[in-house]
Structures are given as C-alpha cells and as structure tokens.
Amino acid sequence: CRTEQRGQGHPITEHTGHLPYPPTRHDNDLRICTFNARTLASHENQAIFEEAIRGIRYDRDIKEHRTRVLLRAAEERKSLKKAKQSLSKNRTPMDATLGRTGDPITSRSGIEDRIQEFYTDLFRSEIHSVNRKKTQLMKNVWCTGPAVSLHGDDVVETDAYVYLGRELRCNGSIDSELLRRKRAAWGAFANIREVTSQLQDAKLRASLFDSHVLPALCYAAETWPLTKTTVSFIRRAHRALERALIGTTLFMQQKKNQSCADIRRISLLSDPIVHITRAKHRWAGHVLRRDDDRWSTRVTQQFPHPNLFRPRGRPPARWRDSIEEYAKMPYSTGRSTRSSSQRAPYQHWMTRARDRSNWKNCDPRGFA
Template sequence: MTDIKEHRLRLLLEAAEEKKSLKKAKMALSKGRTPIDAVLDRNGIPITSRARIEERIPVITLHGDPLEETDAYVYLGRELRCDGSIMTELRRRKRAAWAAYGSIREVTAHLQDSKIRAHLFDSHVLPALCYAAETWPLTSTAISFIQTTHRALERSLIGTSLPSMRQAKQSSEDVRRISLLADPINYIRRAKHRWAGHVLRRDDDRWSTRVTQWFPPPDLTRPPGRPPARWRDSIEEYAKMPYRVGRSTRSSATRVPYRHWTTRAHDREDWRNCDPRGIAR
C-alpha cells in the first residue's frame, strides 16, 4: 500500500513539474489499475459477483474436514463476531436469564422471605444474564438492554407489572427496594474490575495480557467519526482517580501521584482500593 501511494505521488509530482494536466495524470493512473488475479475467471474476465469470488477461494481443511466460513461462532458459551458487535450476544443472555429464572420460579413464587428470594435470584439468574460480561465494552446500548431485561425479571419475581406500577405510582427504585436484588450494572463493573486485575497480573505472556497492554503506534491515525466504545473505557472511568481514602479532592495535599490503571492493576491491594464499589470511590 505504501509503494502504491509513493508511485501515485511521484507521477503526480512529475506531471506538476512538467506543467501537465493533473486530471489526465489521475485518469492515466486510474486506467493503469488491473484487477488482481484472485478475482479473474479462467478467461481473464473480472468477477464481480461475490458468490463467484467465494468459489475461487481455496477450501481450508483441518484433518481432511473442510472448515466452513462464518461471521460468528460460540466459544465457551459466548458468541464472538467478526465485527465486534455484542447485540446478538445480549439477546442470547436475555434468553438464558429467562431460562434460569424459569428453573427457580416454582420456588420463588412460594418464598415469603425477601432476602432468601433475592439470594436465590442473584445466584442463579444474574450470572446467566451477565455471563462473560467482563469482556464486554459497556456501551449505553448494552447498559440499557441489561437494565431493561433485569427489570422485567424483577417485576416477574415480585409479581407486579408495568400497569400495576403506574397505578400504584411506583418507580423502578421502589421495586428494587422491595425485591432487594443486586444491580446488574454494578455486578458487571466489578466483574470487569476483577478480570482486568487478573489479566494484568499474569506473567505467562498470554495473548489476553498482550492485547490489554497493547498501545497503537504514534504514527497510526484512526478513521474519521466518533470512535466506538472500548473495553477499557469503563475501567478508566473510575481507576484514573488516584485519591486516598477519605474526603480528598483534586487540590488536596493528600492526593497521591497519578498512575495509569494498567500500572495500578499490578498492585493487588491498590487495585482492590479502586474497586468501582469499594472504599476508594
């Protein structure tokens, strides 16, 4: 790619120095492009159909069995997609959560103790809803989807509905005080916090640690537009505040020197103190 750009720039500069038309020089460059061999048929005619292009791709086999090309697959219970989208995975988590709730509904419907009922829900349904959430980027869409699903499950648990809540003038906070359930977003943030510390304290040079500590080269430019939410954004949101325990402020003399969150994660005690629901908050 760099050689092509240098060739294009060199020809345009030569045309400018010789006072020739830049438009004609660009047209000559455009006509000089030739299709690559991979998209030519046997007669040398370019292939424009995607189906025919895929026919030319050699079949990859493993132990004699052909490997099927796919845009998404499920690994260890979590769906991975080539485009990095987690919307279909969120729908899978929603179905798994309702299935887990269905397995305990018969018991929770007859429990009178709210604490036992909440403990049963948080130990069965919440892990199914937030499975592998420590690897998610916490976008506003993901947060809204998880909250909506969890509130629907919460209403079913205590035997109410949205019309009943409106008639009784109850809010979601009122229902949460009745159900005593854990907040799913706090659950995900703590899971991400534990996972980040675990990954960065590894010393066996695994790929997950390398990817987490990787930084793009300084000469790399990102495409225009708003960048997508990254996995580390929700961690940097609270871990970048290196305040001591107590009522310290940004101008306080007790403020500790700034350390990047990847450095703080190597210190288990320091990383525990900047927990999103810990004492350092």
C-alpha cells in the same frame, strides 16, 4: 386387625364416603395397612380396597412434597439443583452390562475387563481425529487467501461461534450474545420460580435470585464493552425479571404510578451494572498480573502505532473505557477523604492493576 379387635368397626367401611375432601395418600395409609388375608377373602372387600387405592391423590401429595423440599433447601441455603435431583423418580439401577458379543456381564471381573476395554478404546490415537462436520473457520477482513481444506474437504467458513458458553462474532458485536443472555436468565428464573413464588422473606428471595439468575444474565460480562446500548438492554431485561419475581407487570406498575426505584425497594435485588463493573474490575487485575505472555494480556496492553490516525467521528467504546473512567482518579483510594495530605501521584490504571492491594482499593465507588 387391631382396629377390629377394639370393636371400632372396619377402618375402610367406617370412613369411606365421609371425608370432606378426596382422600390423600396419608389418609389411606392407615386403612390400606389394616387389610389382611382374611379381609381380602371376599370380593366385596377386595372391591372396596381397589376403590380406596384409586381414590388416593398421589399427584397432589407429590407436588406438595416437592414444594416442601425445595422451600426447605432454599431456607437452609442449600443447592436447589441437588434438591431437585433427590426428587427424581427415574432412577433405575443398571442390572447388567452388555459385552462385545451382546451377552450380559454379571461377574465383577467381567465388568472390570469391560471398563478397561472402554478406556483403551477412548484413548486410542485414532479417536483423537478432527470431526470435519463440527470444524469451522472464522477469518477477519485482513485474512485473505485460498480456502482451507482438511483431508481434501474445504472447511466451512463462519462469522460467529460459541466458545465456553459465549458467542464470539468476527465483527466484535455482542447484540446476539445479549439476546442469548436474556434467554438464559429467563431459563434460570423458571428453575427457581416454583420456590420464589412461595417465599415470604424478601431478603432470602433476593439472595436466591442474585445467586441463580444474575450470573446467567451477566455471564462473561467481564469481556463486554459497557456502551449505553448494552447498559440499557441489561437494565431492561433485569427489570422485567424483577417484576416477574415480585408478581407484578409493567401495566400494574404504571397504574400504581411506581418507579423503578420503588420496585427495587420491594425486591431488594442487586444492580446488574454494579455486578458487571465488579466483574470487569477483578478480571482486569487478573489479566494484567499474568506473567505467562498470554494473548489476552498482549491485546489489553496494546497501544496504537503513533503514526496511525483514527477516522473522523467518535470512536466506538472500548473494553477499557469503563475502567479508565474511574481509575484516572489521582487519589490513593476512593473511600478516604479527599484531603491534600492523602493524595497520591497519578498512576496509569495498568500500573495500579499489577499491584493487588492498590487495585483492590482504587475503585472510587467502593465496588471492589
């Protein structure tokens, strides 16, 4: 031991019991490395060695290291998901692959043959059969007739199902989907809360929130009709997340007599309704510029029959109403001055959406 040769005493017995805090892994690295075979020959030194190992606080060191890695990834604008994957402790390499007989395969040629058998079984014709337990049927009120059967069994009817992460209901309601978006947003916020609670830079914290939580809250919002109920629900859910981000509550906000605008100036977050409006604006342009005759384009361009009359009362809000609200402006662009020389003749919003450059500049609020 180099420390013993310099006459400075035994490294363990010299420091044990004099630290002002429980020893950490970094404090004990030097002391553990100084042991050799001669030191461990006696039972007394071996007991000291075991006691020093038991006193190492690995949990605190791992938590501090995890926080440092996640903060570094956030400051460098890197993926937090990849940073968490790099911290995974449950990485165990597969040392052998079992064959059909259950015996381990250790040769390279045997593993290649096993993989080839796997792909052969995967793409067999009988694999592509319909799973009757997962097959359901949804019909609207105009669809009548006998029950649909599959291989002699009746298919279960349902009024809602989840497709590509979004719940679709037969009556067109999105109330349950809004609740799912709220839960997804809180789940996304829980994944970054460990980092945002340590960040002091408000802009970096807001950028992290807008890139992780806001897309989860507004997922598939391009297809939502922006009713007053929907706008109110999204704003309330976003404000609750905003208060949790800056570490305050509704009670504290009311006690300090702070308005929502004051909280927004502190958090520097983006408006969720603006985010949804921009998404709907882009999606409308994509749908109307298609030339492959998809059903979504047909439904968007569909107009009611002239001989049909709507019932009394105000009709429910449609998907296109929020777009027509600002696309009716008879100006070439909302960013220009409203002088008569720059006015353009009125064009329907569907006509303008087919022109990419015209549609990009048609939003009078400059969201596009």
